Amino acid sequence: MFEGNLSLTLGDFRLDSGPFAFDSAGVTALFGRSGSGKSTLLRAMAGLDRHTRGQLRFHDETWQDGRRALPAERRDIGMVFQHAALLANRTVRGNLDFAASRAPADRHAGIDHDEIVIRTGIEPLLDRAVGNLSGGERQRVAIARALAGQPRVLMMDEPLAALDWRAKAELLELFESVIRDLGIPTLLITHAPQEVERLADRVVFMSKGRVERVETLREALGRADSPLFTEEGPVASLEGHLEPVADDPHRLHFVSRPLTEAGNPVTLWLTHDGRPTNTGPRRLRVRGDDVALARGPVEDISVQNQVACRIERMEASAPGRAAVFLELADGQRLVSEITAHTVDRLGLAPGQPITALIKSAALMG
Structure with missing residues (x-):
């Protein structure tokens, strides 16, 4: 658990977070528009600026109070920035060795060094000079270096912002x-809703230097006015795993994870580019405008995914448009954005059974 109330002035900008508290387990996204104070709050929590004032606790440990502040190096944080900030005069191996040498002595047996190298895919890069790395390679080394320091907390400030789309997909x-x-x-800073929906367990929404609200990802995606819904409109994020399809390298099954023992998995067809992919636990992002609705199953149609749902509720999402929140058999939530005219024409109402139609071409594994 993180609990605090921090203030910090940097130039013309002032952070005045107000009281906040959120679970530290998993991934917490700091989300807001540019200039909302995300990076300043992260710096304050990391102890990187001695002018920070206020209180901060991590679990049962006081990191800052009105009288003293724990130095940044004693907070045991692994930092990953937008620009990797590697040591230019060392090889990749030298960067990892330097981080490992600064790890707390009581945690040298924590995260295995060889596992870090393998999991981050940097083994072929170990003897390379960091100046000869691509952007995606530099960020792989940056995450490996952060892990080599045996941190208790990872803090990442827009680590994917400077990468092209393919490198972003691989790093995600x-x-x-x-x-x-x-x-x-x-703790992950990002201005990209797609990264929040793929990685986060909860979201700290920020505006004008303050923490506005803290929500679980399910809560944040469960309201039509969510700041995560930009020009793309409402989105759902489903938990599950990928399975290969026999004799077809260009298709995958996504099998959802029921939220309760009574829930039943939902299976969706996905298109795939044929590259090797992680078939373990994954999240599937489904845009609301890719989900059509029908009163029942439809025959002789190209749409392969026809999913039985129940209408949970409906909210206006834009002038003349509605977000229809749908409960799946596994207890998870899907959302469809349709016109208000369609709501009236189909006579949609909460509690009603409905069929969601999703093109497999709209879902990429």
Whole structure:
């Protein structure tokens, strides 16, 4: 658990977070528009600026109070920035060795060094000079270096912002698996809703230097006015895993994870580009405008995914448009954005059974 109330002035900008508290387990996304104070709050929590004032606790440990502040190096935080900030005069191996040498002595047996190298995919890069790395390679080394320091907490400030789309996709998959499997509490700054929906367990929404609200990802995606819904409109994020389809490298099954023992998994067809992919636990992002609705199953149609749902509720999402929140058999939530005219024409109402139609071409594994 993180609990605090921090203030910090940097130039013309003032952070005045107000009281906040959130679970530290998993991934917490700090989300807001540019200039909302995300990076300043992260710096304050990391102890990187001695002018920070206020209180901060991590579990039962006081990191800052009105009288003293624990130095940044004693907070045992692994930092990953937008620009990797590697040691230019060392090789990749030298960067990892330097981080490992500064790890707390009582945690040298924590995260295995060889596992870090393998999991981050940097083994072929160990003897390379960091100046000869691509952007995606530099960020892989940056996450490996952060882990080599045996941190209790990871803090990442827009680590994917400077990468192209392919490198982002690869790093998202890496972050998703490494953070989940190693179980390190992680704070992630991002302005990209897609990264929040793929990685986060909860969201700290910020505006004008203050923490506005803290919500679980399910709560944040469960309201039509969510700041995560940008020009793309409402989105759902489903928990599950991927399974290959025999004799077809361009299709995958996504099998959802029921929220309760009574829930039944939902299976969806996905398109796939044929590259090797992690078939373990994954999240599937489904845009509301890719979900059509029908009063029942439809025959002789190209749409392969026809999912039985129940209408949970409906909210206006834009002028003349409605977000229809749907409960699946596994207890998870899907959302469809349709016109208000369609709501009236189909006579939709809460509690009503409905069929969601999702093109497999709209879902990429």
